[in-house]
Amino acid sequence: MTFEEFGFKSKIIEAINEAGFKEPSPVQKEAMPVVLQGRDIVAQAHTGTGKTAAFGLPILQQLKLNGTVEAVVIVPTRELAVQVSDELFKFGRFLGIKTATVYGGSSYTRQLKHIESASIIVATPGRFLDLLNNGQIDINPSFVVLDEADEMLDMGFLDDIKKIFKFLPSDRQTLMFSATMPKEIKELSKTVLNNPHFISITTGEVTNKNIKQYYYVVEEYERDDALIRLLDYKNPHKSIIFCRMKKEVDRLCTFLVSQGYSAKGLHGDMEQRQREEVIKSFKGGSIEILIATDVAARGLDVNDVSHVFNYHIPFESESYVHRIGRTGRAGKEGLAISIVTPHEFNSLVRIQKSVGTTLESRVIPTISEVRERNQTSLTVKIAEQDISQAAQMLVENLKEQFDISTIAYKLASVLFHEQDVSGKDTIGKTTTEVNKLISNYREEKSGSSRNRGRNQRGGRSSFGGRRDGGRSSGGNKSFSSKEGSSGSRDSSGGARKPSSSRDGGSRSGSGSRNR
Incomplete structure (x- = not known):
């Protein structure tokens, strides 16, 4: 199945292709058609299964871009708020979609300014409830998403979530995503969702086949x-x-x-x-x-x-x-x-x-296997390396002291010295x-x-x-x-400067391993 089969706008497909997505994940295949139909959903799926795209893409497809906040995504942590906001922005950037990220510990003024021009708010419960309670925002979103609902429950946000929904319109589409389904989450779904469609990714689909x-x-x-x-x-x-x-x-x-x-x-x-x-x-x-x-x-x-x-x-x-x-x-x-x-x-x-x-x-x-891998990697790198002017000058200067074979041996020795492997041979x-x-x-x-x-x-x-x-x-x-x-052994490759072992042996060189 491809993303084109969902009938997404060409600018959304362009963003999907640019992000490198090849085909929908199991939760995306099941959730996106239902969201596009306007149904509320409760989806049980683990982190890393593509939940953001599962709710984000169909929401972007349906936005009217009328200059108001049309969607709200509530998440448990600031880090997740930033990441979900970034991903939604990437998916909607060719449509001109703007997102506002709302969380505690940051300037109210700056966040309110971002909300003024945003189509989507991604927020943590505490700060979002503060803005609603204080009357600093007045929104009427058509879409509301609870992401990582069980995590919000574990962090004590259940009461805040219930209070938030009192400020939201009843005429909305609500989507709930959770890795697990404890009793409290099931009870919450009964109160804030309308006849939801339930989705559960089976254990055979829990871990990514890639x-x-x-x-x-x-x-x-x-x-x-x-x-x-x-x-x-x-x-x-x-x-x-x-x-x-x-x-x-x-x-x-x-x-x-x-x-x-x-x-x-x-x-x-x-x-x-x-x-x-x-x-x-x-x-x-x-x-x-x-x-x-x-x-x-x-x-x-x-x-x-x-x-x-x-x-x-x-x-x-x-x-x-x-x-x-x-x-x-x-x-x-x-x-x-x-x-x-x-x-x-x-x-x-x-x-x-x-x-x-x-x-x-x-x-x-x-150790011999790592050295063999290093040698293979170096051989490929040397074969693919373009010759720079500085390298030519260096070799010409060295030719005044050594023959070309000696120069090559010495330069290769420098490279291998930087990647020498020490420590126990068998671990x-x-x-x-x-x-x-x-x-x-x-x-x-x-x-x-x-x-x-x-x-x-x-x-x-x-x-x-x-x-x-x-x-x-x-x-x-x-x-x-x-x-x-x-x-x-598996064939994931590449060479890297090695480590020393705690059981003995010393590292050759102490430079940074950052490439």
Whole structure:
């Protein structure tokens, strides 16, 4: 299915094509026809499934552009307000659509000025209710959207939402989007929506089919080394690393920056100004790695994130879906990588079953594999590189001291020195060891089904790092495991300056990794 089949205006299609969208996501396919029919909807869909376009495009199609505010989108956080506003502006810019972003901590005067010329308001509940209560705005929108409704409930905005709807006209189209459907959200939908059409994206559609999902099994003390080695090998264009706790974000950010990476952290304890600067830097490309907590990254909308790393596997399957939904957007391919320990294997299995997805096992690349990848990348770069005048002058000067072969060898040595890889050669579990973990898991579950009492008396779990007593097992869909040779690893490419290992070895060079 294509976006043209919805009958959108040519200027909207032009904006869709410019954004790089190829085909509608599942929630877009189901929601957009209903919205275009004028029906209220309640859509259950996870972050990263294209909800903004699902409600934004059909609303833009129906705007009369009469010089008044025709649509209001209510979101839980300032960051999400900015991102939704930006996306709606991009979709409607060829139509001359203007959006106003309304949230606390910013100038009332400036926001009111923007509202005067806007067709769409994107607002957080608190500030929007303030403007309504104080009589500073008088609007009559035809469209009202509640985005991330469950998140607004968790943040205590339910009463504010109810009060806001008392100021809004009854003759309106109301659209509600939520990742989950707790009782309070269902009750709210009964009071603010009129005979809504319900949409629910099934578990099989929860994770984007454009996202490849891999996991690597390591010991706890190897997490940092494994992350650095994966960053060096995969050379992500733009990546997000998820941590469970704010203190872990700060520690990991400090560590990566000390290793020469272009990275910044994002979490709830930061001031709003700092958070906005970090997001702006990440979206603009001045930093390549964002390290964040789940809450801080909720609703983060950056279309060119190539990799998502789970430094720790999340506790909840919903958090996993939210995390990996940061990549594989706008029809592009993405890669989600989880670093897990043997003790976390049960959590990995639970997430796979809950989400209905498949994570494939991979082995951390060795030093020789990273060097081979670097050499291949350098060969391509050299072949494609144009010869500058400054380079010609440098070589001519060097020819006064060396022959041309020696010059070439020395320049190549400089490049390889900057990308030298140090540290342990082997990090994490091998394919055989991972297969033993999988086999032990199956045996443990099978034994538990036969005799739960005996299994509970059997001592510590077989996931506690034991390397014996399990037969090698393969071929399972949810636990496919690839051999550790470079020929069987994934082919995401590019070279990058390497890291040092915490177990020894020194970094060659200390310059910034920002390309």
